[in-house]
Amino acid sequence: MTSISLYVDKKSIVHDVDFLTKLIYCCVFIVAPIITGAVILGTFSFLVSLILIISAGALKKLMPIAALSLFVLLSVIIIQSAFIQGYHDVLFTIGPVHFYREGLIHASSIVVRFLDILLAFSLIVLTTHPADMVETLQRKGLSHRIGYVILSVFQIIPQMAQTMKTISDAQRSRGLETEGNIFIRAKAFLPLIGPVVINSLIGTRERAMALEARAFSAEVKHTYFRDEPVYRYKTPVRLILLLLLIVSIAWRLL
Amino acid sequence: MSKIIVKSLKYKYPLTEALALNGLTFQIERGEFIGIIGRNGAGKSTLCAALSGLVPHFFKGAYGGSILIDGINVKESKLSDIARKVGIVFQNPFTQMTGAKDSVTEELAFGMENLAIPKTEMVRRIDDALRLLEIENLRDKNPFELSGGQMQRVAIASILVMLPEVIVLDEPTSQLDPQGTEEVFKAIKRLSNQGMTIIMVEHKTEKIAEYADRVMLLDQGQIVAFDPPAKLFSLSNLEERGVRPPVFTRVAKGLDIHDQVGLYPVTLESTVNEVQKVYESH
Amino acid sequence: MNLIEVRNLHFSYQNDHDVLKGIDLTFDHRSTAIIGQNGAGKTTFVKLLKGLLKPVTGDILVNGINTKETSVAKLAAQIGLVFQNPGDQIFKSKVYDEIIVGPRNIGMPADEAENMTKRALEAVGLGSKINHNPYDLSFAERKLVSIASILAMDPRIVILDEPTIAQDDPGKQLIKDLIKKLESEGKLVISILHDMDFVSETFTRTIVFQHGRVMIDDDTKSVFSQTDVLREAYLEPPHITQLGNRLGYSETYLTAEQFVNDLLMEKKLKSNIN
Numbered sequence: 078m079t080s081i082s083l084y085v086d087k088k089s090i091v092h093d094v095d096f097l098t099k100l101i102y103c104c105v106f107i108v109a110p111i112i113t114g115a116v117i118l119g120t121f122s123f124l125v126s127l128i129l130i131i132s133a134g135a136l137k138k139l140m141p142i143a144a145l146s147l148f149v150l151l152s153v154i155i156i157q158s159a160f161i162q163g164y165h166d167v168l169f170t171i172g173p174v175h176f177y178r179e180g181l182i183h184a185s186s187i188v189v190r191f192l193d194i195l196l197a198f199s200l201i202v203l204t205t206h207p208a209d210m211v212e213t214l215q216r217k218g219l220s221h222r223i224g225y226v227i228l229s230v231f232q233i234i235p236q237m238a239q240t241m242k243t244i245s246d247a248q249r250s251r252g253l254e255t256e257g258n259i260f261i262r263a264k265a266f267l268p269l270i271g272p273v274v275i276n277s278l279i280g281t282r283e284r285a286m287a288l289e290a291r292a293f294s295a296e297v298k299h300t301y302f303r304d305e306p307v308y309r310y311k312t313p314v315r316l317i318l319l320l321l322l323i324v325s326i327a328w329r330l331l
Numbered sequence: 332m333s334k335i336i337v338k339s340l341k342y343k344y345p346l347t348e349a350l351a352l353n354g355l356t357f358q359i360e361r362g363e364f365i366g367i368i369g370r371n372g373a374g375k376s377t378l379c380a381a382l383s384g385l386v387p388h389f390f391k392g393a394y395g396g397s398i399l400i401d402g403i404n405v406k407e408s409k410l411s412d413i414a415r416k417v418g419i420v421f422q423n424p425f426t427q428m429t430g431a432k433d434s435v436t437e438e439l440a441f442g443m444e445n446l447a448i449p450k451t452e453m454v455r456r457i458d459d460a461l462r463l464l465e466i467e468n469l470r471d472k473n474p475f476e477l478s479g480g481q482m483q484r485v486a487i488a489s490i491l492v493m494l495p496e497v498i499v500l501d502e503p504t505s506q507l508d509p510q511g512t513e514e515v516f517k518a519i520k521r522l523s524n525q526g527m528t529i530i531m532v533e534h535k536t537e538k539i540a541e542y543a544d545r546v547m548l549l550d551q552g553q554i555v556a557f558d559p560p561a562k563l564f565s566l567s568n569l570e571e572r573g574v575r576p577p578v579f580t581r582v583a584k585g586l587d588i589h590d591q592v593g594l595y596p597v598t599l600e601s602t603v604n605e606v607q608k609v610y611e612s613h
Numbered sequence: 614m615n616l617i618e619v620r621n622l623h624f625s626y627q628n629d630h631d632v633l634k635g636i637d638l639t640f641d642h643r644s645t646a647i648i649g650q651n652g653a654g655k656t657t658f659v660k661l662l663k664g665l666l667k668p669v670t671g672d673i674l675v676n677g678i679n680t681k682e683t684s685v686a687k688l689a690a691q692i693g694l695v696f697q698n699p700g701d702q703i704f705k706s707k708v709y710d711e712i713i714v715g716p717r718n719i720g721m722p723a724d725e726a727e728n729m730t731k732r733a734l735e736a737v738g739l740g741s742k743i744n745h746n747p748y749d750l751s752f753a754e755r756k757l758v759s760i761a762s763i764l765a766m767d768p769r770i771v772i773l774d775e776p777t778i779a780q781d782d783p784g785k786q787l788i789k790d791l792i793k794k795l796e797s798e799g800k801l802v803i804s805i806l807h808d809m810d811f812v813s814e815t816f817t818r819t820i821v822f823q824h825g826r827v828m829i830d831d832d833t834k835s836v837f838s839q840t841d842v843l844r845e846a847y848l849e850p851p852h853i854t855q856l857g858n859r860l861g862y863s864e865t866y867l868t869a870e871q872f873v874n875d876l877l878m879e880k881k882l883k884s885n886i887n
Contacts, residue, residue, distance in 0.1 A: 228431035247702040252689030252718030271704030283426035291442030295411030302440030510847040575782040585873030
């Protein structure tokens with residue numbers, strides 16, 4: 078039973094940076110290219126994030142995310158360059174479909190922006206422990222109930238997947254066919270999903286009692302067992318990031 | 332002074348008709364080890380919930396009478412305040428893990444974080460609890476990667492660090508294998524030796540006979556008897572109440588081996604002694 | 614005739630290490646307890662018998678059918694498995710409806726299905742609760758519902774995973790009687806258990822699993838006489854066996870009644886000699 082968190086547990090200069098600074102980085106590196114509208118700046122931001130992810134040793138975990146988004150990007154490129162009306166400059170043709178140069182340029186700017194956002198967020202998720210994220214937010218005033226819900230999802234979803242498997246086994250043991258045509262599968266839906274729902278409701282009630290027994294609803298300001306991550310260069314890094322943002326705004330205005 | 336004073340406690344779950352607890356009056360002294368036995372539906376779990384404040388603060392319903400623990404009235408206190416006095420451990424170790432912590436130490440810290448205990452104090456209490464339950468080697472493990480017996484000891488430790496004066500355990504070993512059961516019983520025994528008040532629901536009467544100072548037999552929400560094990564398991568109508576006495580007592584009853592006041596031996600040791608006396612004098 | 618044959622069975626979940634490391638067993642109609650530590654491979658083994666998992670190497674024949682060559686649903690009429698947690702299967706809002714699901718799935722004629730459902734309900738003592746919602750019942754009663762739902766399919770082989778969890782003494786007594794009745798009807802009951810007292814009073818044959826292997830396989834009495842081997846598997850003999858051992862009797866006692874009878878007999882003999 079593992080967590081579905083994407084966090085890569087390593088030590089690196091990127092891991093050392095605190096969550097808020099990373100959040101500021103993320104905002105600046107997404108907003109700045111959009112403000113300036115320069116594709117070159119988008120490409121630059123995207124490359125910086127990529128280098129940081131590689132230096133944090135988290136490239137391997139980035140791959141599945143990248144692969145998933147490749148699918149989306151490919152469809153963006155095809156639609157933008159071949160199926161949008163009003164373009165004239167045909168670059169190449171595959172079968173009956175013409176691909177236009179203007180479309181491809183437009184598509185590439187969308188792709189860059191998308192990758193930029195994706196990598197900036199991935200940088201945070203891959204190199205920050207979920208508990209550090211949530212606890213930082215709690216220290217800033219997020220309710221501890223919401224914090225608990227966010228954190229528990231990481232472990233409870235894999236558990237539910239496990240339960241699903243057991244339930245499927247139990248129903249097949251009673252002669253329920255779960256494989257075959259759509260009709261057979263539809264018939265198997267209720268016997269499979271019913272116990273999952275009831276099980277998780279019962280599990281939730283039991284867990285709620287266990288949480289109450291550990292003073293979950295105490296109305297005091299909480300303390301934290303995990304040390305608050307302290308980043309030595311927090312102020313200069315944040316200042317530089319802010320400066321970047323100001324420069325990009327200035328660039329746009331001038 | 333008694334630690335726990337219960338006076339004519341009555342309770343009915345919402346949307347039901349029968350009383351789950353029907354007029355319980357009893358006292359428990361500081362440091363006692365109490366076993367609770369009885370058939371399913373007798374009110375054992377409900378009593379645990381009442382002692383830990385889950386009744387009536389988590390389960391609503393009709394409530395009468397009172398429970399005083401160390402001077403505080405359960406009905407009029409908040410759950411988080413009761414949690415400092417009474418800890419409760421349930422059957423299923425799995426649902427007692429928060430699911431929000433990925434190491435045993437952090438899992439143990441959860442309750443203390445909620446009570447705003449300073450970090451240095453947390454560390455001290457966690458070390459103590461890990462040592463007492465002999466799970467120091469598990470401190471950095473993910474709670475969900477543990478065996479049932481280990482997970483249940485983590486559940487007990489997570490209560491223990493809140494320094495309650497009473498620990499209520501509702502069939503803590505029913506889902507464990509023999510080794511896990513033994514680990515948990517040893518741990519509870521150590522807590523008891525440290526002077527903690529233990530209240531434990533358990534079907535394994537041999538274990539109860541061995542460990543408990545007094546045993547409460549419940550049936551239909553009422554106390555049938557509340558006596559030391561030898562006296563309680565010597566009662567003649569236990570089977571009618573859905574309870575089978577320890578196998579040792581059944582043997583002694585079959586052989587008609589009892590002391591002057593009619594009490595049968597209830598543990599392995601005492602039965603061995605008594606049987607030897609009778610069967611070697613021949 | 615052998616109802617189940619297991620030949621050179623190996624199994625692993627993810628090719629890393631074998632959970633089961635070469636098991637050869639045959640099962641006839643004798644009721645059989647499988648005991649051992651958690652993680653010894655007991656649950657994996659019964660899932661293989663049931664066809665929910667397929668052997669990596671080796672074969673399992675259930676009533677002559679190789680589990681590799683059939684589907685779980687098709688095996689359902691031959692072999693039933695009651696899961697540890699009744700919550701893993703219950704989805705109907707009435708006890709009766711829940712239990713008749715299995716018989717209908719395996720294509721039992723309507724009147725026979727109804728008949729078997731009623732008989733199964735009587736067998737587990739829930740005859741008066743056929744219209745209750747299973748989730749209004751206690752956990753122990755829900756467990757009985759899940760047992761009945763397998764019995765109603767009338768399989769020749771019934772596997773029970775931890776049937777005594779959360780049962781009180783009357784519940785255990787009921788399950789014990791049920792297992793003995795099934796055995797007398799010529800059915801094979803295989804059960805995973807942690808409660809040694811229950812095993813000694815109920816089962817004819819006992820198999821001890823450890824680290825994916827069969828450590829002991831014998832009649833229950835012989836198994837519980839091997840105290841040292843049991844201890845190696847982190848198991849203790851039943852309480853009554855321990856009592857007999859402590860008192861120095863060479864006989865391995867499995868029930869209190871047997872122990873009492875023998876001692877009373879001994880007393881009688883001695884007083885006759887005197």
